[in-house]
Amino acid sequence: MIYRHAIFLTVFCCVFPALMVIADSPPIDYYQPENIRKFADYLYAQGDYLRAAGEYQRYLFSQSSALGNDILRRIADSYRLGGHPDRAVQFLETLLQTQPNSNLARYELGATYFLMEQYDESIRFLKESQDLFQGEEYRWKSQMLIGMNKLMQKRWASAFQHFDQFDLSGLPETAGHHASIYKRYAEDGRELSSKNPLLAGFLSTVLPGSGRIYVGRPNDALLTVFLLGVLGWAAYDGFAENGVSSRKGWTFGTVGGIFYFGNVYGSVVAAQTHNRRTEAVFLATIPLKIP
Numbered sequence: 001m002i003y004r005h006a007i008f009l010t011v012f013c014c015v016f017p018a019l020m021v022i023a024d025s026p027p028i029d030y031y032q033p034e035n036i037r038k039f040a041d042y043l044y045a046q047g048d049y050l051r052a053a054g055e056y057q058r059y060l061f062s063q064s065s066a067l068g069n070d071i072l073r074r075i076a077d078s079y080r081l082g083g084h085p086d087r088a089v090q091f092l093e094t095l096l097q098t099q100p101n102s103n104l105a106r107y108e109l110g111a112t113y114f115l116m117e118q119y120d121e122s123i124r125f126l127k128e129s130q131d132l133f134q135g136e137e138y139r140w141k142s143q144m145l146i147g148m149n150k151l152m153q154k155r156w157a158s159a160f161q162h163f164d165q166f167d168l169s170g171l172p173e174t175a176g177h178h179a180s181i182y183k184r185y186a187e188d189g190r191e192l193s194s195k196n197p198l199l200a201g202f203l204s205t206v207l208p209g210s211g212r213i214y215v216g217r218p219n220d221a222l223l224t225v226f227l228l229g230v231l232g233w234a235a236y237d238g239f240a241e242n243g244v245s246s247r248k249g250w251t252f253g254t255v256g257g258i259f260y261f262g263n264v265y266g267s268v269v270a271a272q273t274h275n276r277r278t279e280a281v282f283l284a285t286i287p288l289k290i291p
Contacts, residue, residue, distance in 0.1 A: 033062045044074070049082030069099050076108065085116045103138045110145060111290050119149040140171055141291045147182055148288055154279050156189035175291060185286050192278055195271040204267040208260060211267025215274050224263050231256035 040055035053075050060071045076091035092109040099105060106129050113122035126142040126149075133139050143166065150159035163183035168176040195215045204211030208228050209221035231252050238249030 033059055036062065040074075044078060049078040050084070053078035053082065053087075069095055069102075072098075073102075073105060073108070076105075076112075080108070080112055080115065085112045088112050089116070101132070101134065103133055103135065106132065107138045107142060107145075110142060114145060114149055114152075114290070117152070119153045122146075123149045136170065140167075140175065144175065144179060144182075144291045147179075147186075148290075151182060151186060151189070151286060151288070152283065154189065154283070156186050156192075160186035160190065162186075178287075178289065178291070181287065185282075189279075189282060192282055194275045194278065197268045197271040197275075200267040200271040201264050204264045208263050211264070212270060215267065215270045217270055220266075220270070227259060228256060228263070231259060 036055055036059040040052050040059055043049075043052035043055060056071050056075045056078060060075070072091050072095040076088040076095065079085070079091065080088040089109065089112050092105050092112060095102060095105045096109065107126075110122050110126040110129065113119075113125060123146050126146050129142060130139060133142065143162075147159055147162040147166070150162055160183060163179055163186060166179050166183075168179060171179070200211040200214050202211075203214050204224075209224040212218070212221035212224060235249050235251075235253035235256055238246040238252060242249065
């Protein structure tokens, strides 16, 4: 019993003064700008980018403009990483209005256009920015990104020429390695198996179903031949029985004619679909990484 009391008194004497110190300390003001910034940095580090963007904006409104440019870039970065590149563009454009010579903001705006799949806009902006970049780092990075845009546009010949003329001297080893990889993919892209939509349509016009065989869809070809055969036979039977006034003949003949032209159009679409799928599968294999 005495032993328990001794332990209790010892713990009390150690803990009570600490509690008194905590009680006497002033409460934390979470609305102070420096605490808002700390919380925003914490959310950003945890990957909670959208909430971090909101806290950075709160910090921006409560802080002097001297720190505004750094916070604008961090807000844009948060929105970009959080899957809202359109919001990131707004803040990067605002940042460039106040810091037109910012290499980082200019490059990130071009990269954000790329993430938004606005490839033409990304190429245009990065090309216009070439003479505005200070130092070689952002020049070669933007050139790399221009080539990546062309790959995503499936402009294989243009992308190959771009990376073929890419000056690898002075680049980091990893950057030169990626440029070589992209060049090889551009070359492979030029040799992708594709189907000519006009040829597919012509084949189906001459021989229904042959266009589907051309694009690698033999089951559709068999179905086309079967249906056209049934409709054609039904129309023939109607006209043979009642002549040109046969309602059955005209009905099945009209349906057969519509199906015939649908077979031609469907072959053209099937060739286009084949090409899009082939290119999409190929693009998915390219290890694109924004430098």
